[in-house]
Every structure is written in structure tokens, then in C-alpha cells.
Amino acid sequence: MKKEITVDKALKKYHQIDNAVSLLAAIAFFLPTILAISFYYSDNAVIIMLLAIFISLLLFAGFMTVLNPAFNIWKFWAFSRVSNAHELKKRLITLNEISEESTFFKRIENCTENDRKYWKLRLKFAREDIFVDDKTIPSEIVIHYSKTMGILAIVLLVPIFAFGILLLIFAIDENNSVGAIFSSFFSIVSLIGGYFYGYKKLKNREPQLILSNKGIENSKTGFHKWEEIEEYNIITGRQAYLRYTHSKGKECIGISYLNIKNNGIKLSKLLMVYRERNKLQNLRKTK
Secondary structure, eight states: OOOOBOHHHHHHHHHHHHHHHHHHHHHHHHHHHHHHHHTTTSTTHHHHHHHHHHHHHHHHHHHHHHHHHHHHHHHHHHHHHBSOHHHHHHHHHHTTSSOTTOHHHHHHHHOOTTOHHHHHHHHHHHSOOOOOOOTTSOSEEEEOBOHHHHHHHHHHHHHHHHHHHHHHHHHHHTTOHHHHHHHHHHHHHHHHHHIIIIIHHHHOOSOSEEEESSEEEETTTEEEETTTEEEEEEEOSSSOEEEEEETTEEEEEEOTTBSOTTHHHHHHHHHHHHHHHHHHHHHHHHO
């Protein structure tokens, strides 16, 4: 019999696969670019450029070939191993990694006993999840801007600013007006980025997001009870957001620079736990 795993462990495995695929995509983008720049001044520059484009397309094709099968293999592995299949489904939908109308779920819903691979999952989805509270999660958690992200932004942007100033000095020495404009713009952009994404966020120690058994509170629009919140989802990527709909409208909160480890996965668990606790508390009150 296969050993059951937690939803968190299943999502952690998916996170590892996603990181591996992202690395492949980064290589597919940067390797041909570096190759092209390295040989730009050679006699065979045109051939090198065409070769770089061909390698890029080849790597992207490999990227797409690996991505889809890897995700499908993971889905069967994860849903067959977790005890709470509904929770895993909800958290994947929250993370926008899969939709309610996905062919994967449609296949499960419409399968017969002859299709054993899907039938086992259908039987699992026929059972209700048993909510097991995570006692390590407090009744309220206050989330601030990440100091690490702020320091990292400054560490990355200060050398870029210094490089822009160096280019500006060279441009002035050579009376290169175009170079002077470009290097000035380069320096100003890096300085503004360092201020807004580094210094300003390091200085701001106000709570940006508060999650609790009662609801969600953010620094811009205040508090909303779980009873008011209709749905929520998390957009991950270079810019990550928490979006939720409530009785008075919609909210969209940036989470890229907040001190939440593995932003999306950790946040999806917190939202699920707090909402389930609220349901249980309301259920006890009605009894």
C-alpha cells in the first residue's frame, strides 16, 4: 500500500519541479543571448546569431516537452498519495495552477470502473476531507515587509547604480551625448528602484497583512470577516498577489516583498486553516 503524504509535502514536490523547469527556461533564454554577445564581433556574426536563435528555440521546445508531462505525472502521484484530495485541489486552484474545469478533473468525474487509474481517484474524491488543525499556526499572524528582500534589492541595485555613474563619467570624457543620456537614465532608474523596493520597504515596519481566525486585514482597505469573503486566489511569479472578493468589492494585495517563506504555498495553507477554523467556530455557536 502506498504511503500517504501531507498536502504540504505534495505541494513542496511540485515547487521543486517548478523550480527545475524555471531553471531550464532561464537557460533557454540566457545561453543563446550570452553566446550571441560573445561572438558579436567575430567575422561570422550572422551565422552565430542564427545559431543562437536555433538553440533558443530548441531549448524552449525542450522546456515545453518537459513541463506538461512532469505536471501530469505529479498530479497522479500527488492525488493518489494525499489523504485530503479536496484540500489539494482547492489549494492548487487558489494558486492558479489548475482550474475547476480542468480536463484532469473532468476525466475523474466521468470515468468508469474500467478506467482504474481515474476510478481510484474518483473514490477518493467521493469522501469528505477530515480537517486536521495545525497547532503550530497561531490564532493570528501579522505579516510585514521582508527585511531580507529589502536588503537584497539594495545590494543588487547599488552596484548597478555605480556602474551607471561609471558609464556616465566615460561618456562625458568622450563627449558622447547619447551615452551620457543612456547612463543617466540607467543610474536614475536603479536609484529609484533601490529607494522604493529597498530603503522604503526596510523603513516601513507597519503590518501589511494580518490573517486570523476571524478574517483578513490589509494595510490599505482594512478588515474583512471570513463570512464576507466569497473567494480568494494567489497569483505567483515575479510579481505575486493575493486577490479576494468580498461583499463590498475586490482586493488585490502584493505579496512579493512580504516575509512569507515560499509565498504562495505557505499563504495558501494559512488561508485554508484560518477559514476552516472559522467554519468550525461558527458551527459550534449554532449547536
